[in-house]
Amino acid sequence: MKKVKTWMKISDVLSDFQDKINTSLGRETSSEWNKRVLKEYCVYLRGLSVQGLPEILNEIQDTWNSGLYQDFVWAFGERKMESRPLTFEELAHNKLSTLAATNLPSTGFNTLMSGKTDLNLFRAMGPMIEAIYHLNSGRAFNWEDMLNLAFSDLETRLIFALNRFDEVKEVPEPTAEFFQKLKETSMTSEQTKNLEEKIGLVLIHIEGEIFGMGFENSVEDYWPTMSLFIQFLAACSAVQHNREEIVNEDIIRAYRTFFKLIKTDVTQYKADPELVRDMDEDNPDYEDVIVCKNCGSYYKLEPGESVDDFESCHCGGELKQVHDERT
Numbered sequence: 001m002k003k004v005k006t007w008m009k010i011s012d013v014l015s016d017f018q019d020k021i022n023t024s025l026g027r028e029t030s031s032e033w034n035k036r037v038l039k040e041y042c043v044y045l046r047g048l049s050v051q052g053l054p055e056i057l058n059e060i061q062d063t064w065n066s067g068l069y070q071d072f073v074w075a076f077g078e079r080k081m082e083s084r085p086l087t088f089e090e091l092a093h094n095k096l097s098t099l100a101a102t103n104l105p106s107t108g109f110n111t112l113m114s115g116k117t118d119l120n121l122f123r124a125m126g127p128m129i130e131a132i133y134h135l136n137s138g139r140a141f142n143w144e145d146m147l148n149l150a151f152s153d154l155e156t157r158l159i160f161a162l163n164r165f166d167e168v169k170e171v172p173e174p175t176a177e178f179f180q181k182l183k184e185t186s187m188t189s190e191q192t193k194n195l196e197e198k199i200g201l202v203l204i205h206i207e208g209e210i211f212g213m214g215f216e217n218s219v220e221d222y223w224p225t226m227s228l229f230i231q232f233l234a235a236c237s238a239v240q241h242n243r244e245e246i247v248n249e250d251i252i253r254a255y256r257t258f259f260k261l262i263k264t265d266v267t268q269y270k271a272d273p274e275l276v277r278d279m280d281e282d283n284p285d286y287e288d289v290i291v292c293k294n295c296g297s298y299y300k301l302e303p304g305e306s307v308d309d310f311e312s313c314h315c316g317g318e319l320k321q322v323h324d325e326r327t
């Protein structure tokens with residue numbers, strides 16, 4: 001994500017500079033440039049024959065015209081909490097995040113450039129869902145909101161059903177095998193990379209239209225997080241089709257999911273009462289916890305015990321201390 005920010009900074013300086021030259025030459029200003037380039041990308045994309053793409057472009061236009069896209073990006077920047085954060089021990093109750101953390105590689109800051117399906121991609125889901133939750137609740141997250149965000153089945157629904165996340169009757173159990181497959185996915189086709197990049201550019205120029213050019217007023221981290229989220233959903237779509245290669249269809253399905261999601265009141269997805277039964281805002285749970293890399297089960301350590309006292313999980317999987325993976 002660092003690289004993208006630097007790029008924005010550079011383009012910021014460049015567009016200021018360009019502005020001065022162009023104004024002096026009587027040519028277009030950066031905001032005229034933004035409008036023109038946005039239009040060019042839209043025309044270019046309309047000319048591609050990719051199934052489902054016209055619908056995505058209409059969806060982008062509609063959400064922008066209605067003001068929903070702007071509200072959503074604002075909500076992303078405005079989201080905050082008024083309760084304590086969850087502890088690592090509490091978060092270990094979430095099997096899906098535990099399996100992601102123990103099975104996906106962590107690339108550090110260069111995910112957007114690496115083209116790998118790593119933990120950063122998985123973790124882009126959280127802030128995007130938080131923004132939609134905030135858009136609908138209109139308040140800082142209280143304790144109940146925090147529990148809903150961390151322990152509802154929405155993320156699992158998205159991963160397994162994508163744009164049909166709201167139609168799933170029985171949400172499948174997350175498995176290590178799924179994340180092992182996810183890790184192997186990548187986008188290598190130039191055609192698909194181009195599609196993903198151009199739709200992303202349309203959205204970044206719309207952000208320019210909404211918040212002003214030069215990105216100085218844009219919501220920090222929104223665009224890189226959104227890009228990671230799309231890549232993540234596209235990778236999930238590839239796994240669902242038993243492919244390692246991410247293709248055009250996966251990008252389209254990822255955007256379809258994204259636009260359906262921002263029109264959904266996600267506050268209806270409540271925390272699983274079983275998982276949060278013992279969690280108390282006033283009494284944080286600071287017990288040490290170990291988790292299984294294979295099935296995502298968690299065990300609380302008694303005082304004086306360590307991960308070395310356990311040979312393996314009941315499923316035979318390797319056990320890890322939670323602190324290792326989440327800091």
Ligand SMILES: [Zn+2]
Nearest residue numbers: 292295313315
């Ligand atoms: Zn296990």
